[in-house]
Amino acid sequence: MTPTRWTTPVAVVLVAGVLGVALAGPLESFGLPLTRLPWTAVAAVLLLAVAVLALGWPVRRWNRGHRDRPLDPLRAARTAVLGQASALAGAALLGWYLGQVAYLLPDVAYPLPRQSAVSLLVAAGASAVLLVAGLLVERWCRLPDDDDEPPTGAAGLRSR
Template sequence: MTPTRWTTPVGVAVVTAVLGFALVGPLEMMGLRLTQLPWTAVAAVLLLAVVVLVLGWPVRRWTRGHRDRPLDPLRAARTAALGQASALAGAALVGWYVGQVLHLLPDVAFPLPRASVVNLGVAAGASALLLVAGLVVERWCRLPPEDDDEPGPGGGRAARPTA
């Protein structure tokens, strides 16, 4: 699995922001009111960010040398995948909420759109925290560079290149 580059979440956020901006108007004309966001949506995203960090913590401890317990490699790989998925989901949510905020900005002088802009801004902030938590956990799951003095696969020393 390759590490997530910063351009990938930025690209996802920009694409979903454009989609959010373009789709909110037509969907509201069809009777859907997307800009009313319940507080539970924000709480769920924040809870997910905390869960991702909690699941990544044992992997971080193990990679930092606290190896009092063995770490299942499959669990570490799944945690890295969860980190990457959380980063991309957080980026998509940031873009979606920012697109809706951009759609509502011309009407921000009125009370209802202003309240929606504040709610969507808070949701975008929570989604940004999920994005950061995912990237942090993914970084925690990186293995340190292998040392040449470690035993090789057959139990002997690793072969050193000769110059």
């Protein structure tokens, strides 16, 4: 598994943001109130971020030298995948919510769109927390570099 580059979440945020702006109007005209967001959505995203961090913490401790218990390699790999998936899901949600805020900006002077924009910004903040938690856990799950192994491959041949 390759680590997530910073460009991937940025691209996901941009694509989801464009989709959020483009789809908010047509879906709202069909009677779907996309801008009404329950507080449980924010709580669920924050709870997911806490769960991702809690699952990644033992791997972080093990990588930092606290090896009082053996670490199951399959669990560490699954935690790394969970971190990457959480980062991408957080990026998608962040873009979607920000796209809907951008859709509401022309009408933000009125009370109802303003309330919706504020709740969407709070949800976007929670999504950003999930994005950061996922990237952090993915980073925690990287194996430490082994300095004892000689370099292999074409890069190792060039460095000699």
